[in-house]
Amino acid sequence: MNNLWDHTGAKGAGYAQPAPMVPESELRLATPLLRASAQRWPRLSEPEMVRHYTNLSRRNFGIDTGFYPLGSCTMKHNPRVNEVIAQMPGICDVHPHQPEHHLQGLLSIFHEMQHMLAVCAGMDEVTLQPVAGAQGEFTAVRCIQEYFRERGESQRTRIVVPDSAHGTNPASAAMAGFEIVEVPSTEDGRIDLEALAAVLDDTIAAMMITNPNTLGLFETDIAAAAELVHGVGGQMYYDGANFNAIIGRTSPGLMGFDAVHYNLHKTFSQPHGGGGPGSGPIGVKAHLAPFLPGPVVDVRAAEDGERTVEAGRWFHWREPEHSIGKVQQWHGNAGAVLRCWAFYRRYGRDLRTMSEHAVLNANYLRHAIHREAKDAGVDHLFVDGARTDVAKHEFTLSMQPAKEALGVTAMDIAKGLLDMGYMAPTVYFPLVVPECLMIEPTETEAKDTLDQFAKDFVAVVGTDPETLHAAPVTTPVRRVDEVYAARNLCLRVPEEDL
């Protein structure tokens, strides 16, 4: 379809605006810096612009348009009331530097969210400042780093990550200046305690791990791993990407973790927005709390004359004593925190039921796929990515048998699913499973959808290889040439099209 620059209409004044308060001729402008030539932007009238973006949206797949089993990303339904609330002037038209008495409502929401997140994860204190999961990881690693510097243990320069970890874990730790020690997983995809013990010494600052892990398995030895790491004086860091599986059933605190990040865009339904915005608060145990980025929200007894939103309680900012400083200039993605507050209010303590249904749906779908595959006689073409009785909120399948027998890859299956009207699962992750498909249905998919997906998945697996290699054929474009993109870099509208 056309790109913005293909619109050649409207040569007028652009978006109509009120006249300037003072005529341009009277302004004292910085003459030597005036722009010599206007940027070559397209010119669209509102009708053209609205149609352009509406048509673009029709070439995009979202949760609203179909089942989105993208493993590790927790693509659950985004309640619409959250969007309505997020456009109220009490959030949109608010500046973070306004005095506390202008922001009591927002501060009370922040306080409630800090409390709820701490309770769910078994942590003592929470900051809402990091704006994405990766920034949360980085922030927590920075807190751990300063904690050790404060204690005179600067020799702790290494961080352990399992080979099945999300790429952001090692990337975040490396950004903070740590050396990465990768430990292998066992054959069944869980922590290898022996391998872990072998790398531990007093140069280890922390272990970063997610539980359930990226194979969707609960790390049954997690408490033992925490004991080993604590035994050499290291810290345990919980990657909250998979938190949706466990709320109310267990917590990182119970497992022995010292710090955790939350992906509010996963667990608490901040819409993923085609790649963001997210929100990545972190929670920590008391010993790390003085290092959190500031400010955090605290509460004290209200004084006479203070206009409270909650009787007798005054919310205020507090700077942690040894704060690492800031990772975002303001108070994080307040708008995302607000949406997730509305989401939390919808569940309250029944967040436990939410997690149970996420796990129920994942296990149900896994069983249904295996059952359908057996009935259709294609069960020899894939295997579980990891042996287990129960999965948590997601599971992996390996298409390695199909690749060996028919030359059909995980990517072929993914593209075949696109033709059936689904978003593809996560492919080729975790790296420890060959030809991996990682499937996460979330709690908001109906049984009927899961049943149909199981049938359709098996139908795709049973499709002849030529058709699959050629898939997709029903999508807005056919298989996209990523190699061509990298070899013929075209990152913006070419000069000749302006």
Place this chain on the structure above:
Amino acid sequence: MVDQLPNLGREAEMLSAMGYTSMDDLFSDVPVDVRMEEDLPLRGPQTEEEIIADARRLLGANVPLGSMASFIGAGLYRNHVPAAVFQLVTRGEFLTAYTPYQAEVSQGMLQAMWEFQGLISELVGLPVANLSVYDGSSAAAEAITCAVRVHGRKATQKGVVYVSELVPPDRWSVIHNYTQGGGIELRKLRHLEDGTLDPASVAEAAGACAVYVEQPNPLGLLDASLTGVKDTVGEHTAFIVGVNPVSLGLYEAPGHYGADIVVGEGQPFGSPMTAGGPIYGIFACSKAYMRQMPGRIVGRTIDEDEQTAYCLTLSTREQHIRRHRATSNLCTNETLIALMGAMHMSLLGPEGVRSLAVRNAAALHAVVRALDAVDGVEHVHPDGHHFNEIAVRLPGPASACIEALEDHGVLPGFDLGRWSPDRANQLLVTATDQTRPEDIERLATALQAWCAEVVA
């Protein structure tokens, strides 16, 4: 809750299909010693109507700037986001998608982001832009680490980066957190009394990995001397400029006066202030820095039928492939907010953005004119040219002024004492396209009264 979970009431049926009898069976792998046995000590669930009521009450207790005569900015700016932007951005196809890993069903967002890259590239005068980072501060920090990766070997001042001393402490702190692990030494790039860069300090920066400076600077000053910085610092030092993108409707694109990397807070295009987030950071660079950039980038390509298509490219820089050797840990970013920016920019067009910049300049001009008539208020930089904001010296503490003027429904600006104790008597007064003439009158009147009281 009951309206959110489609399988409520079907648990037994689904469990029995798997041969289980209870939900506990699905959590049998959680060891007993780490199980949570009690209910979460949290409130009960609410309905949509109850949530709206509470949201109205709580958010209604906040004071929106539109309800006052407000002159606070300091990095975030009141703006008007066109109605079409909100209408379009809540379309589920955009709102509820994720990172376009499957390009064939993500062409809409991919194309929109490729167009965004083109809009930013043209605006700042550099050939390459990514599809945004978290905010202006992380953009500045990532630009610095990017520059160090590019120039680390040839720079004569190894690992050294000069950062404008006027950069606000909060942004400085973000930069520090992002750079301290890479062995990067931050040194202060000094400014003269009149607010412009100190040429001696710029000369000292020659041979460092990078210099970072903002235009307009955090006190709203435009500095023509920036056009000579690249010549002074030389080929092996990245010249990084942080911008307010609206100002570029009127003022020269830094890419046209030697900037190697341009970053900035995208917020004025497309996004309300939203208490500081979500907003989005702009990141653009010349080709020499392209392969060391952070974040996602969209490229135009072809599909199997040789039709135009778009996909993420240069991915080998990224964490999901390169892991601890990635150029950044960036994964989830601010795509939807950048999309709002693209929509706003495409409605404005070149003429519209110029008009917008002129309106911002005119509003500040009107404020300055009004302040000039107030006895006791002095310009901190009387000869300077400003955009969006100006620093003024008061006869007493800015914090006291802000407190006193609240009774008049006026928020006169930002207390610069929060950035630097020696500026405790200085106020940063911001005007934007949303500033109203009656606001300016109220500001002048209230400030006049307060100054008279303080002086007396």
